């Protein structure tokens with residue numbers, strides 16, 4: 001059989017990790033205008049250049065990314081909020097701090113920085129957007145709530161991250177319905193515990209605001225229980241795990257670049273190897289799973305993506321494309337040769353875990369983080385810092401194979417450290433429930 005022709009003359013194949021799907025040249029259909037990955041990275045660079053506290057464990061860049069991830073979810077719940085402002089707020093709001101202690105004017109200084117970068121051309125906001133950003137930044141440290149949907153989403157995305165310093169957020173201090181509904185839920189605790197990729201955050205914001213048909217794709221039938229299971233640890237997800245994707249003309253694209261914890265194509269390759277059917281799925285996007293993938297409640301299958309459909313995995317990597325062709329033949333019932341990817345080594349990260357322990361010890365941790373959970377949290381944060389650094393380097397120099405290799409290794413170590421944190425933070429009751437679920441899961445379906 002002839003493989004599907006996936007070449008699209010209107011889209012450059014693009015460098016790995018950076019090929020922006022929506023593209024900067026398409027007109028926005030959103031009333032707020034699209035913030036592209038490029039524009040967002042430029043803003044991040046500018047903020048980093050002007051921030052002395054970006055290395056802070058509590059208020060630094062890693063906190064900014066967690067606020068951005070929470071902001072993305074709040075924007076999904078509140079279409080009237082302006083995602084561009086919510087994303088910029090996350091990057092700016094603590095960037096002008098002079099210390100991690102009492103610093104009552106850090107919001108006003110952040111607003112000054114925003115004005116400065118607008119004047120220098122690093123930001124391109126209209127007057128109304130600049131005024132909204134200024135108000136959100138200036139007042140974010142004053143303990144208020146706001147009826148403005150954009151400012152409310154900004155402040156709630158920061159407040160939901162209070163878990164990181166051992167404070168439980170209160171619904172009465174939240175400004176938005178989305179923020180109030182998150183308080184007290186398990187997934188609210190994810191934002192300060194999970195660690196996020198800027199590239200994924202930016203691409204998700206871009207997809208949230210941009211035109212095009214965004215779809216959820218899933219390999220394999222929906223679990224009867226309604227809960228997916230993540231193979232690397234024993235906790236069930238809160239719903240059904242799916243891949244974020246796009247339908248571009250006749251092509252279905254699985255976009256692993258939008259996995260919030262960093263690009264991950266190893267798992268896709270395993271799923272292709274299993275020859276599972278591929279479906280377009282709909283449901284309520286309620287949070288994220290263990291790979292930073294969307295998790296849906298009330299998921300249902302819309303249609304099957306057949307071997308005759310055009311399918312791509314982003315970023316486009318030649319060996320993954322070979323795996324897709326292998327899957328295509330298997331789904332068609334044709335005889336297949338050896339799988340073009342060495343599966344036996346792909347999910348091993350034991351040695352990375354040992355190195356993670358070394359990094360933790362080298363940190364000499366203490367203070368509010370001097371607990372098993374706190375130490376594990378910092379361990380993860382140190383990994384993400386590496387992943388984010390390599391992603392930024394790749395963004396500037398996509399053809400640098402050495403950096404890509406280091407980024408992948410850092411990604412493995414990050415996922416290993418994250419799994420360890422989840423294991424450590426479980427209660428005995430959770431472990432028992434997970435065992436029951438795991439047993440049920442093994443009996444029913446993969």
Ligand SMILES: [Fe+2]
Pocket residue numbers: 093094106140141
């Ligand atoms: Fe702040």
Ligand SMILES: [Fe+2]
Pocket residue numbers: 059063067093094158
């Ligand atoms: Fe903050």
